[in-house]
Amino acid sequence: MTALGKLFRTTTFKLTLVYLTVFALFAAFLLGYFALNTRRLITEQITDTVNAEITGLSEQYRQGGIRRLVIVVDARARRPGSSLYLVTTFNGESLAGNVTALAPGTLDHEGWRETVYRRLDEAENSGRPEHDALVRVFQLPGGFRLLVGRDLDERERLYNIVLSAGRWSVAMVIVLGLAGGLFVTRRVLRRVDAMTETTKTIMEGDLSGRLPIAGTGDELDRLAQNLNAMLERIEALMQGLKEVSDNIAHDLKTPLTRLRNRAEQALRAAHNETEYRAALDATIEESDGLIRTFNALLMIARAESGQAREDMNEFDAAEIAHDVGELYEPLAEEKGIALKVEADAPAPVKGNRELVSQALANLVDNAIKYSEPKPEAVNGVAPEIVVRALADGDRITLTVADTGPGIPEADRTRAVERFVRLEQSRSQPGSGLGLSLASAVARLHGGELTLEDNHPGLKSVIALPRGGPVQSAG
């Protein structure tokens, strides 16, 4: 596409052309109307003057006969100006006046007509009458004819001036309009081109690019601002995605490496069936762990994408607290931890029972893992985990409070981010994605997971809106 072709194809330019045509037509019409009206006005004025003069002159004739008329006409004809006079006998012989070389037959009839003439004092250079005039012929009693008129040069000149002014104006409108249009179009095009350029680099993968903002606050600026905000969001998402895939890669590659190493080791060093069997057992165990991590990742991804919103029903969070508490209580007891459930009042909430159970189970599971008593720990006080369900206004909270080591404040926000495993979780069995999953489930329900200090220990709180997530576009 040539630069000019591109220019002509822009919306701005097409709009300019439309406006230009409209304005040019309007100007032409206006000036034409003005010119014609001026001409009509002048003609009227001439007619009035000539009529008055004829009345005056016929009065002179009536009072003083042809002699007096000739004298008056002669006097008037000598005055400078554009007035034309002529008195002739009935056969056309000139008695007085300042006109000659009239168009033939001008004097034959009474009335108005336009004619050509030459003034008497003008040299007869080309033989051709040079001036136009509007004249009235008046028949006087006695066969005399009186002609009074006005030169039309002035009128034509004025008319022509207006006409040519009109033509020039229209021409100027077109030229200036085109130039202005091109200028504006190019300006707009330049900005759009700049945007296109930036978009291209962004599409090539550099998400840090931002559209230029001219600072005029016009519609292009607003568009650019919105697009920039969108880019900001996309960049954040991409950054998140990158972190996520890094985390996933780490979470899956580490056990895969162990798996591979183990198989290789067995192949190289095992001597008998027992050793092979042990290696295979370990391999299966490792792959079970992998599957577990993989499932957790899928689950989080699924919760994040909001697919599970479809099957949400009303259920009692207090019941879930009891069920999950009951599921984990023997495990806690076996590890010397007291697990208590405090959920006496029903806490109805709309959501996915299975997912909320899983989220709570993950929190309890974590709490148990990190509360395992060390022989010398906590001044001999038995570690304790409390699972609580509370209806609190228009939301419900499920809380798991333990007396374990907790999570340092600086790590708490990170711990609930998607797919994040804190370093300390890597040494523990399980996918280590429990908090991420609980957080994703909470977000799915339009709620959130927060981690607080339990003095000592960790307090994980899932807060969910009672009515389920606010449905935003599906």
Next chain:
Amino acid sequence: MAIYSDIHGTRAGGRAADAQPDRVTMRLLIIEDDRDAAEYLVKAFREVGHVADSAADGEDGLAMALDGQYDVLIVDRMLPKRDGLSVIGTLREKGMETPALILSALGQVDDRVKGLRAGGDDYLPKPYSFSELLARVEVLSRRRGSRNDETVLRVGNLALDRLSHQVRRGEEEISLQPREFRLLEYLMQHAGQVVTRTMLLENVWDYHFDPQTNVIDVHISRLRSKIDKGFSQPLLHTIRGAGYMIRDGAR
């Protein structure tokens, strides 16, 4: 018998050694388009004494299921020509009630619900372990004529009364928590069969997620301490690598 001990790992002198499930030969149809997976399953089922055929697409599978006398169908969800759910749906429309287990790479809860709604009897997400599949298929094959309608379940001298919620071992009355009662009930319904941890979690707790830690083991050991403690003949056996089984070891 070889593979069973391979997979489940008989420990010399261990309790598992004498706890063999009561195995009746089953005829199975595996509808699975992945040739390797199908072959592996056919072989593995043969090694534990079952007869297995395989079909590579939905149409073949449907035809074979319609005229073969199978005890259990194992159906992959995504199949060429006709998908797994449609195979099962068509069978059910024609009045074939052969139990069907759906295998699927989609392990999500709603997919499972969809599968069961289409007429499947059980659902197992891939990747699965063979011992899990075997346990589920054996339970399915015996579902008809199972002990669902018996009021009193008995294994050895252990008796569970489903109406009065009483459990006795010999003359001794055993008091159980409600959940322990349901756990024991489920185990006794499937006496002589291997029951996996996932099956227990699904059927006793109605949870379909992975609780990370093996919480079920602790529940089982609690139950075991209540029903087996002080008796010379243990009834509740751990099948290593697979799950649990309740049976009268004296038989």
